[in-house]
Amino acid sequence: MQFEWTEEQDAFRHKIRDFLHANLPDGWEKFSEHGPASPALTAFAREFCVKLADAGILFPHWPRDMGGDGLGPWEQQILAEEMWIAGEPRGGQYMNVNWIGPTLDKYGTAEQKTRYLEPITKGQSLWCQGFSEPDAGSDLASLRTRAELKDGNYVINGQKIWTSYAGLADTCFLLTRTSEDKKRGITIILVPMDTPGITVRQIPSLIGEGDIHEVFFDDVTVPESARFGEEGQAWEIVAYSLRNERLGIPRFTLARAALDRAVSMLKDAGDFDGEYVRIEAARCAALCEAAGTANYAVVQRRVDGFAIGAESSSARYATVMAERAVCEFVIEFLPEALAGASPYLKMHHQRGIVAGVAAGSAEIQLNIIASEVLELPREPR
Amino acid sequence: MQLSLNEDQTQILDFIDSLAKPFSTLPMHDVSLALESAELDEALVENGFLDVMAVEELGPVTAALVVERLARLPFAVEAAASAMVRPLIDPELPRPLCLMEEGKTRKPLRFLRPGATVVVAGPSGVKSFTATEEMIAPAQEDTLYGYPVAFLTSLPDAMTSHDVDAAEITRAWRVAIAAEAAGLLGAALASTVTYVSERKQFGRPLATFQGMRHRLAEDQVMTNTVYWMAMRAAGTGSQADAAMALQHAQEAAKRVCYDYHQFLGGMGMTLEHPLHLWTYRLKLLTAELGGRGAQGLAAAEALWS
Ligand SMILES: Cc1cc2nc3c(=O)[nH]c(=O)nc-3n(C[C@H](O)[C@H](O)[C@H](O)COP(=O)(O)OP(=O)(O)OC[C@H]3O[C@@H](n4cnc5c(N)ncnc54)[C@H](O)[C@@H]3O)c2cc1C
Numbered sequence: 001m002q003f004e005w006t007e008e009q010d011a012f013r014h015k016i017r018d019f020l021h022a023n024l025p026d027g028w029e030k031f032s033e034h035g036p037a038s039p040a041l042t043a044f045a046r047e048f049c050v051k052l053a054d055a056g057i058l059f060p061h062w063p064r065d066m067g068g069d070g071l072g073p074w075e076q077q078i079l080a081e082e083m084w085i086a087g088e089p090r091g092g093q094y095m096n097v098n099w100i101g102p103t104l105d106k107y108g109t110a111e112q113k114t115r116y117l118e119p120i121t122k123g124q125s126l127w128c129q130g131f132s133e134p135d136a137g138s139d140l141a142s143l144r145t146r147a148e149l150k151d152g153n154y155v156i157n158g159q160k161i162w163t164s165y166a167g168l169a170d171t172c173f174l175l176t177r178t179s180e181d182k183k184r185g186i187t188i189i190l191v192p193m194d195t196p197g198i199t200v201r202q203i204p205s206l207i208g209e210g211d212i213h214e215v216f217f218d219d220v221t222v223p224e225s226a227r228f229g230e231e232g233q234a235w236e237i238v239a240y241s242l243r244n245e246r247l248g249i250p251r252f253t254l255a256r257a258a259l260d261r262a263v264s265m266l267k268d269a270g271d272f273d274g275e276y277v278r279i280e281a282a283r284c285a286a287l288c289e290a291a292g293t294a295n296y297a298v299v300q301r302r303v304d305g306f307a308i309g310a311e312s313s314s315a316r317y318a319t320v321m322a323e324r325a326v327c328e329f330v331i332e333f334l335p336e337a338l339a340g341a342s343p344y345l346k347m348h349h350q351r352g353i354v355a356g357v358a359a360g361s362a363e364i365q366l367n368i369i370a371s372e373v374l375e376l377p378r379e380p381r
Numbered sequence: 382m383q384l385s386l387n388e389d390q391t392q393i394l395d396f397i398d399s400l401a402k403p404f405s406t407l408p409m410h411d412v413s414l415a416l417e418s419a420e421l422d423e424a425l426v427e428n429g430f431l432d433v434m435a436v437e438e439l440g441p442v443t444a445a446l447v448v449e450r451l452a453r454l455p456f457a458v459e460a461a462a463s464a465m466v467r468p469l470i471d472p473e474l475p476r477p478l479c480l481m482e483e484g485k486t487r488k489p490l491r492f493l494r495p496g497a498t499v500v501v502a503g504p505s506g507v508k509s510f511t512a513t514e515e516m517i518a519p520a521q522e523d524t525l526y527g528y529p530v531a532f533l534t535s536l537p538d539a540m541t542s543h544d545v546d547a548a549e550i551t552r553a554w555r556v557a558i559a560a561e562a563a564g565l566l567g568a569a570l571a572s573t574v575t576y577v578s579e580r581k582q583f584g585r586p587l588a589t590f591q592g593m594r595h596r597l598a599e600d601q602v603m604t605n606t607v608y609w610m611a612m613r614a615a616g617t618g619s620q621a622d623a624a625m626a627l628q629h630a631q632e633a634a635k636r637v638c639y640d641y642h643q644f645l646g647g648m649g650m651t652l653e654h655p656l657h658l659w660t661y662r663l664k665l666l667t668a669e670l671g672g673r674g675a676q677g678l679a680a681a682e683a684l685w686s
Contacts, residue, residue, distance in 0.1 A: 001384055001385070002384075003442075004616075004617075281677075282628060285684055287629070300383075317599070318605075367595075373601055376577070
């Protein structure tokens with residue numbers, strides 16, 4: 001066991017930091033208050049990701065045969081940390097390089113790869129993930145959006161909800177139902193978002209403008225060649241593609257940075273001398289570090305060649321605890337932060353509060369830990 | 382960053398497991414409140430397991446791994462102070478080692494007995510002495526703590542001064558206790574999980590009820606992170622990491638111990654089930670070095686002053 005970064009890893013981190021320092025515009029911090037899926041940040045990311053691509057840090061963790069540098073899981077982690085802590089200047093394009101690209105490469109047809117991979121590598125495409133539905137959230141496999149094959153086309157009808165980036169995305173990675181067989185009746189279709197019959201409605205939210213949407217599909221018609229993988233293969237593909245993504249965003253880094261910022265504001269105000277505030281701040285820091293170490297333990301499993309399993313749920317839950325603690329700390333001791341005194345802390349708050357819901361809720365992580373880490377006997381169904 | 386065990390570490394832990402095997406379970410109905418084994422202690426000393434920190438290829442992380450592993454046993458072993466603090470003061474100090482905060486004589490000391498070395502750390506430095514019969518008052522016989530404990534009634538006029546930084550000793554002490562707590566948390570969780578997976582009510586194992594599953598899963602998250610923070614603090618040697626590791630460990634102990642006894646129902650109140658050995662040790666560790674608040678203040682000082 002060895003808790004120091006290697007010189008190469010340090011150098012890689014500094015390369016990214018230096019790049020961000022040199023290329024993020026003045027006023028970026030205030031700007032990043034726009035959510036990652038906002039029109040402003042999306043437009044910004046379309047230019048910024050081109051620069052990242054030119055500098056070789058858009059997808060350095062991809063294998064060489066996909067044009068990457070074949071860097072390992074630690075470097076992928078470092079890249080994700082530095083981007084998230086900087087306010088995620090890639091906007092929604094982080095999904096492209098984390099899982100959409102590699103999944104296209106593994107399961108896509110030649111035509112799909114040609115069509116979709118290049119724009120990703122050029123920093124020019126935005127995807128959305130059409131999984132959740134009004135009646136299929138945690139119980140995703142009960143989704144009902146139908147795709148029917150008629151005369152060589154799929155005709156899609158139904159509704160998705162909570163879809164991030166939908167308002168501006170070029171393409172939707174859409175889960176549809178093609179047969180009644182629960183998990184094995186789900187099929188992925190890659191749907192251009194400008195296809196007639198798609199209506200996107202923004203959902204006003206606590207997390208900033210433009211982030212979550214309802215997406216309606218009315219007789220949306222795409223050629224059969226838009227199907228991704230075989231009919232009924234969605235569950236397997238999604239399990240694969242999210243396998244390396246299950247750790248999720250390295251939120252603990254931003255939570256910790258937000259905490260440091262809050263402490264420095266409290267010190268400036270002369271309000272960081274009391275024992276209670278100091279102990280609480282330390283408790284929050286410990287929870288951030290706890291989440292960090294749990295995440296790193298999972299990265300190590302990847303380095304050792306294991307598929308990521310339920311231990312990632314444990315790391316995710318530790319992250320939720322950290323986010324919750326920091327969000328609550330800021331409001332308790334610095335209520336002015338969310339009312340204009342600190343765009344940075346507001347930005348953190350709006351990103352932090354979703355940690356327990358987005359990408360699989362906290363309770364679902366607990367279910368997974370109970371069954372697969374603790375190996376408790378299963379609940380009756 | 383390299384978080385897997387290296388070959389040496391795997392070997393040492395395997396060796397400890399086989400050596401400790403006869404001590405890993407208890408004959409039912411024979412669980413005294415503070416369980417120790419001179420035989421186990423001797424075997425550990427003889428094989429050098431409490432001296433791994435000074436070995437260059439092994440170092441403090443390996444020592445923390447040893448402490449964590451030993452804490453899982455139902456038998457209490459004075460390992461944390463000897464394996465992780467003693468090497469920084471004087472590797473020859475006679476065991477058991479009792480760590481005492483300067484001025485805190487009112488608190489019970491773990492493993493205090495005639496012949497033990499008491500190390501006093503605080504503002505006036507680091508000092509030690511050998512405890513004698515006259516300085517010791519036994520604790521109440523049926524104290525619940527799962528460790529042998531006793532009180533110091535007086536301090537000797539002369540103590541040996543050690544030329545080491547008290548802050549550094551306190552740091553190592555925090556890490557040692559965090560590592561011990563990690564092992565205790567792991568053992569208490571495993572013991573509770575076994576019980577609720579087997580015990581049936583309403584026609585099904587208790588562990589199938591989500592009210593329990595979620596709390597146990599949260600406890601797993603705490604336990605896992607206490608382990609990693611203790612190991613990291615051992616590895617980095619940082620004051621902040623040490624204080625956060627112990628703060629988190631003490632927080633975790635407060636959170637889980639009550640639940641575990643609760644989940645065992647009436648059985649959780651008995652001496653027949655060994656759970657109390659781990660939980661009451663944990664409870665006593667929540668009072669080490671001033672408890673969560675003191676660790677929090679130390680962490681805040683290290684992080685933000
Ligand atoms: C900011 C944000 C962005 C998102 N982006 C996307 C996106 O891009 N694409 C997409 O497809 N989806 C997206 N989601 C949706 C997200 O995946 C779902 O919100 C999540 O899976 C939970 O589903 P739900 O909202 O229907 O909640 P429900 O499933 O209705 O859950 C409500 C509550 O009940 C609990 N619960 C549910 N089942 C159980 C159970 N078995 N045991 C115990 N408790 C249970 C949950 O933990 C939760 O606390 C996003 C969500 C958010 C908040």
